[in-house]
Amino acid sequence: MIKVLFFGPVADRVQTREMDIDYTDGMTLHDVTHKVGMLHPGALSVVSFIAVNQQQVHDKQTPLRDGDEIAFMAKFSGG
């Protein structure tokens, strides 16, 4: 299972903070992004950063492992 997290403006658009996606062999970050995009068209347009297991990832072809945690995040505005 892949745990997908949404925060701030992204969570508002997806209308949830968390979702589970079944893991399949050979799955990549692109597969998860595509799936979320299909479920919530346009919701990821505000995403500026993606993290896999709390590490920012820029390559959509990053391979995933069962149990990974992916976060879709808008531009930060703390401070």
Add this chain to the structure above:
Amino acid sequence: MTDPVRIQQEDFSQDAEIAALKASSKRMGGIATFLGCARDFSEGRDVSQISFEAYGSMALAEMRKLREEAISKFDLLDARIVHRVTTVQAGDNIVFIAAGAAHRAAAFDACRWMIDELKQRVPIWKKEVTPEGESWVTQHP
């Protein structure tokens, strides 16, 4: 002694943070601090509240990395970063950063660097509550 890097709901004491920083070394000759607080006006609108949300585990890890990098980069003796994640009213404290060094220049530079980096790197978001409704803040002034 409290952790030098924290995310918390409750307010913090600047005096307590500075005392903890000073307790770490007697060679500290300069301490620079930054206190971020909530404004009641933003982008031409009145702001009644600001609510914060964080990706807690990643935000804390990034803040710890930020502190370690600042200590190394500016040769600090110690540094502290505390960020509140809750709903605050105008005038309330949001974030506190302190940099302690042997001399003032490094403390000033490190303090500025840490708050600038925090805004760019730490996954925290703020939502402003205004009479016209709520809106997420996306810029980095």
